[in-house]
Amino acid sequence: MITDWEMRRSELSHDCIQNSFIGVIRGVEGNLMAERLADPFNLEAVKEIAKRWALWSNFAEDLFTSAIHELSPQKTFSFWPLSNCPPDTKYWLIPVVVEFWKIRTKIEHKLSEAQQKKDSLNAVVDEIDRFLATTKELNAENVGSYSVLVENLKQAAIEFQMSLARLSVRYIAL
Amino acid sequence: MKPPKILIIDDLLGKEGNNLEREAFCRVNGLMPIREGKAAAGIDKCVALATFVSGQKIVSNSVENDLEGTIRKIKDGWNESERWSLLLLDLHFKTGEFSILGSPEGRLTDRSPESYFGLQILNAISSDASLSDLPIVLLSSMDRTQIEERLASLGALGFVEKNDLDAKKLADLIDLYGLLEDEKVIGRSLPLLKCLREARTKSRIGNRNILITGESGTGKELFGRYIFENSLRFGRGERFNTVFLSGVPESLVDDLIFGHEKGAFFGAFDERPGVAETANQGTVFFDEIGDIPAIVQGKLLRLLDENIRETRRIGGRSSIIVDIMILLATERLEILQDEKLFRSSLVSRMNFGSRIHLPPLRERKDDILLLAKHFLQKLGIKKDFSQGAIQWLKSYHWPRNVRELELLISGIILSTPDLNVITEIQFDLARKDDFRSKQEKEDVSLRGSSQALSQSPKSESLDDLLEFLQSFDFHLVPAGRLEGLLPYLRLATAKMLANYLKVSFSLKKQLTNTIRFMENDPDMTTLKAASTILDIVEIAGKENQEKLLEDDIISEIVSKALKNRKRKTIRSKLKPPRNGLTNDSSSSKG
């Protein structure tokens, strides 16, 4: 059963980071490797995805915050038959199984890792924003440092995407 | 050559408006996007011109898949004269309301392999006969394991991961699966483009046998060169040897293909490798393999063995292993299938089942006008065709295919050089002229070999030989074979005369008597005899004289003649006199 949370995670990971973020960076990298410095795409594209990142970053934050609530076995108590459990059973049983699930899936560690990767990506985006704020065009002098920034951006995005992949959980109950 | 046109159907890349992802994709893959029918600027080393389609529409603020609209767009580009070379099709299309991230939030059904929209599009294409030849490659990183077989059965030629794609891989995909035009093999009709694709596929494999069939005048040799030129990209050598088999005497065929060792037969002054050897790592093209003589078929069997190709020179003791690609062309399949004329083992090595069959011109209606214009351009002529002429071109049945078209165009230009517009009347007249001249040569068609072979001497008598030599009709020899023939004829003639000289000298033992005997001239003088001998050597031509003089007896004869008649050019080519041989001053007196 694929949950809504999983669909949102997949949207962020696949559509935003992989197809959009990394895809656009590949285009810029290709240009830089072929020394097409004059193409306005080199700066404009990165500017745009840095802008989009602000939205995606918030989305990721919401995802992390809601992860445990959405994914934990707590949800099974909304469904038959456990919805039939008496309230006093639910009262203690739910926290117990949630705690056990957290330990077994190492979800908090994975969330923490994903948060770190997100923060790293944030940092690189900030650095690139600073570069773009003071750069109107690429030339032989600044292309070296720009290439490094772009490479760092791609690497950070890939690592973030991998940390999101580790959060993929299909079954909520078991 | 203009880059090919491809169609990409992808929900993300095809989204309308400012699309960063599409721009990036184009840059990574060397694509020039076509917007409103025009290619955008800015991409150098363009792999292809790309049209992007999302496959979707907006309905009440929700994104929905649009099968009908998508199929319509596919058909529009497919039915144009410059049709899609390839379709890259995404599998997974997200639908639904827009999420806060700006893309459709997606539905559960979108993710189910059985209900991928890409699969629905593929289904619709495969159900439409008019789209059956559209080459499709799936562009997706989604899970397809459950439906891979189904995708292939619906005509998907290949799969590629979107993020793995780059300009080189895309170019390779297009080369392997796409329908591509060529600068030299002119045409854009589907039958031709499919043949070209097959040729490219086969040329990748390297040292194999490729059988090319097709009616006369369909361009088999040109096609062979296309295969050869494509094979260069995959590491094959640059040597391209052609063997024209029509009208070539049996004895020459063996020598041509396999070569000979020195002294292997009378006249074999030197070793000579055959085309199979000289083309090592390259390509050999056999034109009209149906004419290969029976006595050579056995040796050819070894050469056609794709596992180990062996060639052996005439007179050779050991085999030589070669690495060649062999192209075999024929317009007479029936000969190959006649076991009395052709060994079945030979036919099976020709990969009969996977031959490339060139379509006749009447099946390439889209190409006829294109070719006609091309031939005009080749002649450096600028003329137009009337509507009637265009109609005539399309409706004529072209029994002799592209060659006939070229001949008609040339004929029209020659006969009516001042006309600016060619009409159907000119074609009618040109065809009648051409037909009449063909009628005269009806038994002697450019099918060549059987007619040419009928010219061989009836028996081996000298009189028959002389009559044969004098009456040999070069009309029967294919034009391509006539080119560069003179050196061979010179050498053959010189050899024949040299052999006659040697035999006569062995009878008469003395130069002047020899020539007197040969000319049947009782008044022959020493000086004249010497001149005659030197004339015989000169007939061979400068390039062949050395070979002739390597024969000891001829060398001796010529040396004596030179004593009597000084000719510097020949003297320099003489070998030093053998021990024991003296200048016979007494014989010079006759």
Added chain:
Amino acid sequence: MKTAIVDMTNPQRGLLIARRIKDSGSETWLLCDNKGWYFFEHNDEYKKHGKPPTEWDLAIIHKTDEDKSRFIPIGDIAHTLYYCGGMPPQDDIKEEPFYIQCRAVEDEKSVPSLHELQAVVAFYQELKKSKNPDKPSLLCPPPSLAMASSLNILCQGYISAYLAMGNETTTEIPHEESWKQWQNSTSSLGNKKEWYDRYQAVISKEWWLEPLGGSKRIEEIINKIKEEETQSGLKGVAEKFRKILKKTDVRYDDVIELYKILAKRGSRDN
């Protein structure tokens, strides 16, 4: 298609359902208070409208409102669908009216999603054409393996209480390392008295049977478990559970045997 939504108990819930039904392509009317019928325009706004239709293709009614039929105009209701804020029936209902069975529709969080309701609308459209479509999952009993996952949770509850009481694990227990780690949180999840009471509860068969259907429906429960075995490939669950129920008190070793089978599935995910 014309659909009526009736939910006088929770107007917000009714409104959400109505919006999603409208987005699924049906003309939609909502009755959620005494002010009359609301009609949904295309642009997502809804407004009061005086005269609702007299014929309906579908009426989606909260079960407690089914006797409010006086609010629904006389005329044909082709199909009726009920939903419950509490526990819905769990049978394979063959005859109409159908129920949303998959889960209780308590509040906005448990209101069926757009794609679930799209499937429902599509289903009734097909019924209207006299076709015989499959029921969408929303109208079917809960997800497969509901029994297996519930039993797994109950096993976890038992094991937690057992360990919290300081008992030793005499047999190898799946996810042993995780259980050891879990034991560190015992005190934060309850005091000694609480754990004692919990342990007393889990060793009784009634604690196990009550959520699954009650002690009077043991055979039915066992049959449902057996059906799931075929689907899940987890063989032996029914047999192990029956063994648990045979004893006076539920025993640790028997629970571990059951848990070992159920835990195989869970280990595939993480």
